[in-house]
Amino acid sequence: MYILGISAYYHDSAAVLICDEKIIAAVQEERFTRKKADASFPVNSIKYCLLEAGITLDQIDHIAFYDKPFIKFERLLETYLAEAPKGFGSFLLSIPVWLKDKLFLKETMGRELKKLFEELNPDADNKTCKAFKTKVTHSIMFGEHHQSHAASAFYPSPFSEAAILTIDGVGEWTTTSLAYGKNNTIEFLQEIHFPHSLGLLYSAFTYYTGFKVNSGEYKVMGLAPYGNPKYVSVIKEHLIDIKDDGSFKLDMSYFNYTTGLTMTNRKFHDLFGGSPRKAESSLTQKEMDLAASVQVITEEIMIKMAKHAQQVTGSDNLCMAGGVALNCVANGKLLQENIFKNIWIQPAAGDAGGALGGAMSVYYQELAYPRTIRPDELDKMEGSYLGPKYSSEAIKTYLDSVNAVYDYYDDEKELIKTVAGNMAEEKVIGWHYDRMEFGPRSLGHRSIIGDARSSKMQSTMNLKIKYRESFRPFAPSVLREKVYEWFELETDSPYMLLVAPVKKEKCLAMTEEQETLFGINKLNVPRSEIPAVTHIDYSARIQTVHESTNPRYYRLLQEFEKRTGCPVIVNTSFNVRGEPIVCTPEDSYRCFMRTEIDILVIDDFVLYKYNQPAFADSGSWETEFELD
Numbered sequence: 001m002y003i004l005g006i007s008a009y010y011h012d013s014a015a016v017l018i019c020d021e022k023i024i025a026a027v028q029e030e031r032f033t034r035k036k037a038d039a040s041f042p043v044n045s046i047k048y049c050l051l052e053a054g055i056t057l058d059q060i061d062h063i064a065f066y067d068k069p070f071i072k073f074e075r076l077l078e079t080y081l082a083e084a085p086k087g088f089g090s091f092l093l094s095i096p097v098w099l100k101d102k103l104f105l106k107e108t109m110g111r112e113l114k115k116l117f118e119e120l121n122p123d124a125d126n127k128t129c130k131a132f133k134t135k136v137t138h139s140i141m142f143g144e145h146h147q148s149h150a151a152s153a154f155y156p157s158p159f160s161e162a163a164i165l166t167i168d169g170v171g172e173w174t175t176t177s178l179a180y181g182k183n184n185t186i187e188f189l190q191e192i193h194f195p196h197s198l199g200l201l202y203s204a205f206t207y208y209t210g211f212k213v214n215s216g217e218y219k220v221m222g223l224a225p226y227g228n229p230k231y232v233s234v235i236k237e238h239l240i241d242i243k244d245d246g247s248f249k250l251d252m253s254y255f256n257y258t259t260g261l262t263m264t265n266r267k268f269h270d271l272f273g274g275s276p277r278k279a280e281s282s283l284t285q286k287e288m289d290l291a292a293s294v295q296v297i298t299e300e301i302m303i304k305m306a307k308h309a310q311q312v313t314g315s316d317n318l319c320m321a322g323g324v325a326l327n328c329v330a331n332g333k334l335l336q337e338n339i340f341k342n343i344w345i346q347p348a349a350g351d352a353g354g355a356l357g358g359a360m361s362v363y364y365q366e367l368a369y370p371r372t373i374r375p376d377e378l379d380k381m382e383g384s385y386l387g388p389k390y391s392s393e394a395i396k397t398y399l400d401s402v403n404a405v406y407d408y409y410d411d412e413k414e415l416i417k418t419v420a421g422n423m424a425e426e427k428v429i430g431w432h433y434d435r436m437e438f439g440p441r442s443l444g445h446r447s448i449i450g451d452a453r454s455s456k457m458q459s460t461m462n463l464k465i466k467y468r469e470s471f472r473p474f475a476p477s478v479l480r481e482k483v484y485e486w487f488e489l490e491t492d493s494p495y496m497l498l499v500a501p502v503k504k505e506k507c508l509a510m511t512e513e514q515e516t517l518f519g520i521n522k523l524n525v526p527r528s529e530i531p532a533v534t535h536i537d538y539s540a541r542i543q544t545v546h547e548s549t550n551p552r553y554y555r556l557l558q559e560f561e562k563r564t565g566c567p568v569i570v571n572t573s574f575n576v577r578g579e580p581i582v583c584t585p586e587d588s589y590r591c592f593m594r595t596e597i598d599i600l601v602i603d604d605f606v607l608y609k610y611n612q613p614a615f616a617d618s619g620s621w622e623t624e625f626e627l628d
Helices: 043-053 069-083 088-102 105-120 126-139 145-154 198-208 217-226 232-239 266-271 285-313 328-336 351-366 392-401 412-424 457-466 480-486 551-564 585-594
Strands: 002-007 014-019 022-028 062-065 140-142 161-167 174-182 185-193 240-242 248-250 317-321 342-345 429-432 446-451 475-479 498-501 539-545 568-573 599-602 605-608
Touching (some): 014 043, 022 043, 022 351, 043 105, 062 105, 062 351, 069 088, 088 105, 126 140, 145 161, 145 174, 145 317, 185 351, 198 217, 198 285, 217 285, 217 328, 232 240, 232 285, 240 285, 328 539, 392 605, 412 551, 446 457, 457 568, 475 480, 480 539, 551 568
Parallel strands (some): 002 062, 062 140, 317 342, 429 599, 475 539
Antiparallel strands (some): 014 022, 161 174, 240 248, 498 539, 599 605
């Protein structure tokens, strides 16, 4: 039973292919087109899924879309009508797009899939192509947005039953849901509806502090520890009413996102003393305090929701998805509350993961197939290594085409010794290995890695390699069995979705002078024995590395520990600011040559920057791919 899951047309489009209960492939379209958060129909992603499975498009049994466009259109129309004539400009911009493509999505998708069928079957006659379109259009099924999120959270999890929380900006009407999953069923218990949205509240502060909505939320979370949550009482008094069960209502007179072209309005700006910060302008203490404040509000709501979820369901297990579930600081606080014995968060918690949830909803709920839990699995995500892998021949062909100079290692032990030795000398490594990760985190297959003990590594990576804001922290990768020696964490965190404190005995006390530093001036004060991954509040966003899901990366950490006594390294995504994570060998080489990365490792090939010829950058990131 092959089921293709698709998310598209809003942001972060993706395709996922499952065969029965196994996830065969999952990938975001941005990785192929090199357009960050690409919302277009994921034609390249679908082609990859078919190649990975070794099947043709007409062998797909069902196609699942992660959203219900008619209900979403209903919400848009009702919102515009309720607020008319306000929002007329936004109405004129959005409605033609809906009438052209988004509303009659079954026909739109059928047309796109027919084009793909014709491309993949150039000898097919017109009658065959029309018959395919008729068949494929009838096979398309639509699931509600938060149903897809809930399914992506529960079905791949290691639990036979669990409470499920999904929290994001907005789907059709729902912005937050509580459900209960058991075996192959999910029952929805409670919902919060648009315009009341925790995700959109966070995005409003993202906008107001000068960052880009739907991508800058990570920056707000990273900025929060530099500030004081001095605006919490103002937010509670004016913007949001929070109940004991975590439900809430926003005062919409402060917001503009229902019908406007911005997130906030003048009343919001007056409340906080001025217009939104202009993008790329200097950050002030005000932005840091605002970030700290909205982060505290988010944590309070999520903890109250979790307590309510446990009371309602009685479960020891919690599954989470939706964009807000990527707030790893709040997740860490939730873990520390010990409300649930076990928490599992979908690594692709945003809209891309909805493609997976849609496919699994069809398999388990619509078709009612039984669900099996294997005790030898962490979960069903395969470590989230579900994207393309490239053959040695394909890698060599590309490197030779640009006259790259490389060493080839047919002995993995020697390669790992070489890389670990260079990391111990504070070299920065571009690490491209095997299948690409699904979701927004690099997890040791498309990563930039370095020595966590280095006091200069964070600023070097931020300013010379990632070309991003200096305040943004990096994550540690740590051997799973050593995590508790370095961090206050006793559970798995394979997807870098939990923040926990660094062990006190590993931390460094601040001097009296350092204690008086304010805001961004705290940045360059070493906090622990692993300063490159220790945030200013002595926390870290942890990835536990498991031998079962990532054996080579695991052995690299073992070798690094053998050399240095430290089983922790820096891990950040292999990309520069504003661009998607690398996918192909070509992407990796270009990023390597455009930045100050010292060494590039692509599977068994090792390249040193000082050996490389001058790089003639064509400026285009698009490339054909040959899979292993």
